[in-house]
Amino acid sequence: MAVGPLSPEPEQSTGPRRPTDPFDAPAVVWRPISAKLATARRIVTGVMAAVLALLLLVPVLVTDLTWPAWGFLLLAGAYGWAWWLIGRQVSAWAYAERSEELLVRSGRLWRRIVVVPYGRLQYVDVEAGPLARAFGIASVQLHTASAGTDSRIPGLESTEAATLRDRLTERGQAQLAGL
Amino acid sequence: MTVESVPQAGRPGHAGEAGWQRVHPLTPAIRSWQALAVVGFFLARDLGEGWLGGDRSSPSVPVPGREVGLRVWLAGGGLIVLVLLAVLAFMALSWRMTRYRITADTLELRRGVLFRQHRLAQLDRLQAVDVSQPFLARLFGLARLTVEVAGAGASSIELAFLTETVAQDLRNRLLAGAAGLEFSGEVAPEAPEHYWLEVPLPRLVASILLSGSTAMLLVTSLGLVAVMVASGSLAAAAGIVPTALGIGGVLWSRFTRGFGFRVATSPDGLRLRHGLLETRTQTVPPGRVQAVRLSQPLLWRRLDWWQVEVNVAGYGTRRSDSSGSSETTLLPVGTRADALAVTAFVAPDLGVGAGEHPRVVVDAGLDDVGPGHGFVASPPAARWFDWISWRRNGFRVTRTVLLIRSGMMVRRLVMVPHARTQSLAVQQGPLQRRLGLASFALHSTPGPISPVAAHLDVAVAAELLEAQAERSRQARAAAGPERWMRGVGTARPDDSELRPSPPPGH
Numbered sequence A: 001m002a003v004g005p006l007s008p009e010p011e012q013s014t015g016p017r018r019p020t021d022p023f024d025a026p027a028v029v030w031r032p033i034s035a036k037l038a039t040a041r042r043i044v045t046g047v048m049a050a051v052l053a054l055l056l057l058v059p060v061l062v063t064d065l066t067w068p069a070w071g072f073l074l075l076a077g078a079y080g081w082a083w084w085l086i087g088r089q090v091s092a093w094a095y096a097e098r099s100e101e102l103l104v105r106s107g108r109l110w111r112r113i114v115v116v117p118y119g120r121l122q123y124v125d126v127e128a129g130p131l132a133r134a135f136g137i138a139s140v141q142l143h144t145a146s147a148g149t150d151s152r153i154p155g156l157e158s159t160e161a162a163t164l165r166d167r168l169t170e171r172g173q174a175q176l177a178g179l
Numbered sequence B: 001m002t003v004e005s006v007p008q009a010g011r012p013g014h015a016g017e018a019g020w021q022r023v024h025p026l027t028p029a030i031r032s033w034q035a036l037a038v039v040g041f042f043l044a045r046d047l048g049e050g051w052l053g054g055d056r057s058s059p060s061v062p063v064p065g066r067e068v069g070l071r072v073w074l075a076g077g078g079l080i081v082l083v084l085l086a087v088l089a090f091m092a093l094s095w096r097m098t099r100y101r102i103t104a105d106t107l108e109l110r111r112g113v114l115f116r117q118h119r120l121a122q123l124d125r126l127q128a129v130d131v132s133q134p135f136l137a138r139l140f141g142l143a144r145l146t147v148e149v150a151g152a153g154a155s156s157i158e159l160a161f162l163t164e165t166v167a168q169d170l171r172n173r174l175l176a177g178a179a180g181l182e183f184s185g186e187v188a189p190e191a192p193e194h195y196w197l198e199v200p201l202p203r204l205v206a207s208i209l210l211s212g213s214t215a216m217l218l219v220t221s222l223g224l225v226a227v228m229v230a231s232g233s234l235a236a237a238a239g240i241v242p243t244a245l246g247i248g249g250v251l252w253s254r255f256t257r258g259f260g261f262r263v264a265t266s267p268d269g270l271r272l273r274h275g276l277l278e279t280r281t282q283t284v285p286p287g288r289v290q291a292v293r294l295s296q297p298l299l300w301r302r303l304d305w306w307q308v309e310v311n312v313a314g315y316g317t318r319r320s321d322s323s324g325s326s327e328t329t330l331l332p333v334g335t336r337a338d339a340l341a342v343t344a345f346v347a348p349d350l351g352v353g354a355g356e357h358p359r360v361v362v363d364a365g366l367d368d369v370g371p372g373h374g375f376v377a378s379p380p381a382a383r384w385f386d387w388i389s390w391r392r393n394g395f396r397v398t399r400t401v402l403l404i405r406s407g408m409m410v411r412r413l414v415m416v417p418h419a420r421t422q423s424l425a426v427q428q429g430p431l432q433r434r435l436g437l438a439s440f441a442l443h444s445t446p447g448p449i450s451p452v453a454a455h456l457d458v459a460v461a462a463e464l465l466e467a468q469a470e471r472s473r474q475a476r477a478a479a480g481p482e483r484w485m486r487g488v489g490t491a492r493p494d495d496s497e498l499r500p501s502p503p504p505g506h
Helices: A036-062 A068-092 A130-135 A158-174 B027-031 B033-051 B066-097 B135-139 B164-179 B201-209 B212-231 B237-258 B298-303 B336-346 B358-367 B380-384 B430-435 B458-478
Strands: A094-097 A101-106 A111-117 A123-127 A137-143 A152-157 B099-102 B106-111 B117-122 B126-133 B142-149 B157-163 B194-198 B262-266 B269-274 B279-284 B289-296 B305-312 B329-335 B394-397 B401-406 B411-417 B423-428 B437-443 B452-457
Touching (some): A036 A130, A036 A152, A068 A101, A123 A158, A137 A158, B027 B066, B126 B135, B126 B164, B201 B237, B289 B298, B298 B305, B329 B336, B358 B401, B380 B430, B423 B458, B430 B437
Antiparallel strands (some): A111 B423, A123 A137, B126 B279, B194 B262, B262 B269, B305 B329, B423 B437
16 A cells, blocks of 8 residues: 555645755756556555455355445545555656766655765665566665665666666765765 | 683684784683573582582482482583583684784674674774773773774674783774874884863762653652552552663663763874773774764753763664663763863864854854854744744754754754765655745764754755755865874874864853
């Protein structure tokens, strides 16, 4: 199940972004992550919903109660909401490479931006589970000496993940600083 | 104790093979003294009873008759002796397999009988060196040397046990190697130390009595006494025991660790000595401190006492209990002047403007609320999150350091050098967004301090994020060498320059 807020907040009023918005650094190109991640997550959520539906089917078939049938409607509604939420979460995730830092932003309701200098790089993780591999996506994470650095970028195309990893290590070596 | 059964072969310092050395032969005995004491106790008791002819009945072995009893004794005793011998043989083997070597650039440790380990640490990555003496080791004049390197998990290298002189000599060599100091001869020169402060025992005791834990203990005790009086039964008294034990344990450990706390400076860094039963000498080289925090619990305010804690890479990943990790405390309690002096040593250059005195800026960070002295405070909208302390929450940027001020009841001031910033983040929840607020976080190495400037104005947070990224970029480029003595030659920097000169009229 996607971790999300109980109620989605309304879309921000349109209009020009303030230049002082912390979640949009000036003069950088934000790259979105792959929409395949949304599909993958929707499948996982769908499987969970299906299991719940099967469990719900038991009282409907065994007993002659009618109220469990409403559960299907509720489940369908919840899945629709999760579908929408996953789409929003995935579309909010983006990264940008500046000359000396990697920027990662995520979340819509709880927004977050992380700035990680390449010079602080300790190691890079590239991970892909079985479903992610089937979709040809992987996640890239840059680790520093701090445990607080959460710079995970999920759902990159495998080739993009590999080139990003290489670029990050290269820049990390070029700009290496001590602790 | 079964000290005499440990093989005496191979004195430390003479393990043959190109520089590899062994730890002290008493090591296995001291490491496993509890187990040995238990075994020794039972053995002595059983043997004693056996020699007495087994006419005293033992609870573990029934004695139906004299003949059978003797046979049981012999068999049982033989088995115990056999097991004991096997354990001792294993200990001796494990001692033989533990070897270390120091070269100009590295420290190596080999150990393990079945699962061998060979760990190699680069000295220029060294973060701190501790010499500690658990009580029993102290009785035998032995010490444990712990070398911290910045790594995830259990990354430290522990050499235990060594004689005190060997441990100190090794520490000097390691620090000299880490500093890149060239020296001639076998023995590295010990960096000269200057003692400059000590925590007096009455102050330590008072600081512990004036802590929140003590208050909690008092309140629970009073509550239970009230219950006992009201109910007229002593049943409630049972409830006080676990609480008292728990809190008492915390207070006691705070006391033993803070006992005899002395701070000295040396060119190799800050040197801390403390401990009642287990003593510890820590050396934290310059530039290894990632963040500093001064804090003052409510009850200390009248006395103007402060505690100083630090993040040092390597220390943070070790176990730490509820009363805080002992290694990360630079000063358990001290006057404001003490705390500032210690802080000034680990963060020597505050980088304030030309017309300002650093002391004034720090004082503003320790005491003030709202804007002033360059501090940027949270806007009034932040009161929705922080009813009381929103007026105090704020930050100040200087040329070299970011100061983050927070806490109305427990006052806190965190300082992070720009050159020690790992990464940055800004976060914003839905309510913050509606109120135009955002929180700024600075990621430091693991430790007691996680610097966060909470609920800033969103535009301020945006600017801070951008500016702080730029400042840490410049600081990284200008950062000094990891080996702090390299290029300095043999001249040691004079630490008196690092100490803050008091403001005029103070």
